[in-house]
Amino acid sequence: MNSFTSRLQTLAQRLPDQLTEPDKATLEAIYQQCLSTIDEPEAMFGYVLTKAMRKHVSGEQSNEHIYVQKFEIPQIRLFELLIQQLPLAALTQRCANALLVEGLKKAENPVLMDIGIGTGMQIVNVLHLLAKQPGCQVKQVTVIGIEPFADALQTAEKSLAALQLPFQVMFVPLVAFIEKMILAEIQALLPSHYDTLFINASFALHHIQQVTQRETVFGYIRDLAPKAFILSEPVSDHFESHYATRFQNAVKHYGLVFEVIDSLEITDKEKAALKLFFSREIDDVLGHTEAVRVEKQYAPQQWLDLFKTVGFTLEKPTVSFDIQEKNGVDLRTDLPDRYAVVFKDEEITNVYRATT
Structure with a gap:
């Protein structure tokens, strides 16, 4: 200090x-x-x-x-720095993306629901990576993007529409705060027929202000019965x-x-x-005061307790990660219940893979 x-x-x-x-x-x-x-x-x-x-x-x-x-620098350059240069973000996203692609590639008509999709940069990267997978079976992927900010969601829609991939991409956008939705509203976003559901939430769910709201949202995700729920969050x-x-x-x-x-x-x-x-x-x-604060990050044990309370099981399938170190920052894969991006032996971000 x-x-x-x-x-x-x-x-x-x-x-x-x-x-x-x-x-x-x-x-x-x-x-x-x-x-x-x-x-x-x-x-x-x-x-x-x-x-x-x-x-x-x-x-x-x-x-x-x-x-x-x-x-001040241009906003697009700022996001490039965050994703391409900052190893904390880069390694976290690479880990989450690999976990998503490992499951998605085995289905013909999967659904990928992203809670807090933002401008869609991560999902675009996931789909590009998916298209490169040997033996990828995907014919059509439905992307459901839930995002409270309309401008970001419009950017995501344009980015996904511009993709040229060997499979079709259907995009279902919704401007909403996930904690203000009910289960039926979320279920209504799903297509009538699909093979498997994966749910992703990257640096979004710590914005939910109340413990009871977090338990409710996690309960909804559990009730959707996803093949996997991938959660990426900062550690503090x-x-x-x-x-x-x-x-x-x-x-x-x-x-x-x-x-x-x-x-x-x-x-x-x-x-x-x-x-x-x-x-x-x-x-x-x-x-900010307690009444309006939204940056309410959890420490790992708090997320683990939430997963357990709601009835999730944490798993760590065998996945190959192309890069596990950058600028002294490491992606640790040896923890029993999560992946961790670590600097100076301190966990900075975590990635969890939960199943029902």
Whole structure:
């Protein structure tokens, strides 16, 4: 923990309701100090933490655009960096994709339901990979995309429509929050005839705010009787309501993420842009109140308990992964109940394969 974060941890012990006026002055001083040296990695991390803490104290977002606009890059380049350069995302997606393709290739008319499909980048990669599989039996795949943001879903629809593959792709889009749906609505999305169902959720289900809602959604997924449910999630307990503990968890998790970013062979501007991308998550974890927070990541045991409560069984079939190490980040396949992307012996993301 660097000098900025250790001082901020002391202040976090008194958040949200016990900060004194001198404490607030200290927080402001750290913020200004970080801004003045924002090109330095430690200062950038201190900046995103203090920005979130100031938001929590004031209830308002700081107007810091003038300081960080020099780090702005085109959105498409940002997503390229996340998927192609950041090994945390790349290895996690490669693992999930391999697990999906291993099952999909054996069916003639499979269904792939993606909860939180976003712009469809992962599913496009899955379908390209599926088409390259020796002995692939697929004639038609139905992709069901559930996504709360219409603009993202429209992009996914265009991307899937543009594909040229040796099998047909049918796309069934729905603008919705999965936790606001009922089972019958989800079942109505399925075609009348299909061979097998695979369900994928990548970095989406930790946005469900309440434990009871998570249990309900997992119960619906179980009732759909998928061949496999592939869940990819970051590893950190940000569901924790105690501010100081959540701050400590966030510093550990995002501190490692920032270290990985610093190890990449990209420009300093691109590194800063990636960090500011994750700063939006930190803003939510540390800047918002319990009533509105949506970045509520679980630690592994919390997901494992949820799987068990709902009646899932976790399995790890024999699958070949083409890349298992990048920039000091490893994909561990030896854990009994999950796959883990690991940096400095710490799990950063997990991939689970569950069956009913």
